[in-house]
Amino acid sequence: MSCQPVSPLSYHVAPIIGYHHAPLSQKFGAPRQPNLVALTSVIEMIEPYNTPAAVVGLEEFSHIWISWQFHHNYLHKDKQANKADSSFRAQVRPPRLGGNQKIGVFASRSMYRPCALGLSVVKLERIEIIEGRVLLIISGADMIDGTPIIDIKPYVPYSDALPEAKSGFAPSAPALLSVTVTEPAYEQFLQLMVDQSANTDKQNHNKKQKSHEEKTDSKKEKTTVTAVIDTVKKQLLLSDFDAIKxxxxxxxxxxxRRKEANTSFIMRYKSVDVSFQMLVLDELQITAVVEV
Structure with a gap:
C-alpha cells in the first residue's frame, strides 16, 4: 500500500539558522557548482543558533555541508505572491547541455526545483567568535550574498566521497576559458582599490579620534562582526582581481549567448561592475571596471 500525502500543499518548514555574506550579490557570475572558485565568504549565524556552544567540535573538520535556500529563485518569489506560474515544472534545461536540451528536474542540480533548496560542500577556513556571535569563514561556496542558511553538517570523506560514482552528463568540471584584461580595465580596478583604501583609513582615523575624545579604550581597535562582513562584501583587495578572472x-x-562576439556582459563583484566580452571563441576579455 502506498502512503499518500495528507495534502498536495503540505510543506515542511525549516528554520533559517544564518545568512551567507559574499562578494557576489547577483546570480550572474556565481559559480554553478561549489569549489570551482575559491571565493572567501562568511556565514553569520543568527539567534538562537549563534551560540558558540553549537559549533564546538566543528573546527576539527576541514569541510562542511551547507543546506541553503535559492532566495533569488523566481519560483520561490512566485509562491510568495501566489502566482499561477509557481506550478511544478518537471523539466529544466541545464547550461551544461547547451541550454536547449531538457532533462528531468530531479536529474539536475538546477535552482528551479520544488523545494528551492541547495546543497553544497565548502571548505571551513576557520570559526570566529566576535561580540559573542558565531561567524564561519568558508571558501568555495556557490551561494550569493544574503543566502539563507538552513543547516550545517560536517563533511566526512569515508562516507561522503565516492570516487567510483557515475556523473551522468557532467563527468568532469567544465573547461575554463582564457581571460585577458585590457590595460585601462586593470588600471581602473587598481585606482578604485586605492581610493577605497584611503577612504577606509580616513573613516578609521575619525572613529579613533572620536573614541579618544569620548575617553574610551583606543589602545587596541576591536574587530567587529560588521568589519569582518564588510571586508568580504565590499573591500577591494589585490587578490580580488584573480578571483574576478x-x-x-x-x-x-x-x-x-555563448557565441556572441563583442557583446558586453556585466558581472557585479563587491562594489564594482566588471564588463567583459568574447573576442574569439573560448577567449573572454575584461574591458572595464567601474564603481557601483
Whole structure:
C-alpha cells in the first residue's frame, strides 16, 4: 500500500539558522557548482543558533555541508505572491547541455526545483567568535550574498566521497576559458582599490579620534562582526582581481549567448561592475571596471 500525502500543499518548514555574506550579490557570475572558485565568504549565524556552544567540535573538520535556500529563485518569489506560474515544472534545461536540451528536474542540480533548496560542500577556513556571535569563514561556496542558511553538517570523506560514482552528463568540471584584461580595465580596478583604501583609513582615523575624545579604550581597535562582513562584501583587495578572472573563466554567460562576439556582459563583484566580452571563441576579455 502506498502512503499518500495528507495534502498536495503540505510543506515542511525549516528554520533559517544564518545568512551567507559574499562578494557576489547577483546570480550572474556565481559559480554553478561549489569549489570551482575559491571565493572567501562568511556565514553569520543568527539567534538562537549563534551560540558558540553549537559549533564546538566543528573546527576539527576541514569541510562542511551547507543546506541553503535559492532566495533569488523566481519560483520561490512566485509562491510568495501566489502566482499561477509557481506550478511544478518537471523539466529544466541545464547550461551544461547547451541550454536547449531538457532533462528531468530531479536529474539536475538546477535552482528551479520544488523545494528551492541547495546543497553544497565548502571548505571551513576557520570559526570566529566576535561580540559573542558565531561567524564561519568558508571558501568555495556557490551561494550569493544574503543566502539563507538552513543547516550545517560536517563533511566526512569515508562516507561522503565516492570516487567510483557515475556523473551522468557532467563527468568532469567544465573547461575554463582564457581571460585577458585590457590595460585601462586593470588600471581602473587598481585606482578604485586605492581610493577605497584611503577612504577606509580616513573613516578609521575619525572613529579613533572620536573614541579618544569620548575617553574610551583606543589602545587596541576591536574587530567587529560588521568589519569582518564588510571586508568580504565590499573591500577591494589585490587578490580580488584573480578571483574576478577565475569567475569569468567559468563563463557565466547564458548558454544560448555563448557565441556572441563583442557583446558586453556585466558581472557585479563587491562594489564594482566588471564588463567583459568574447573576442574569439573560448577567449573572454575584461574591458572595464567601474564603481557601483
Amino acid at each position: 577565475a569567475l569569468i573563466a567559468q563563463d557565466p554567460r547564458p548558454a544560448y
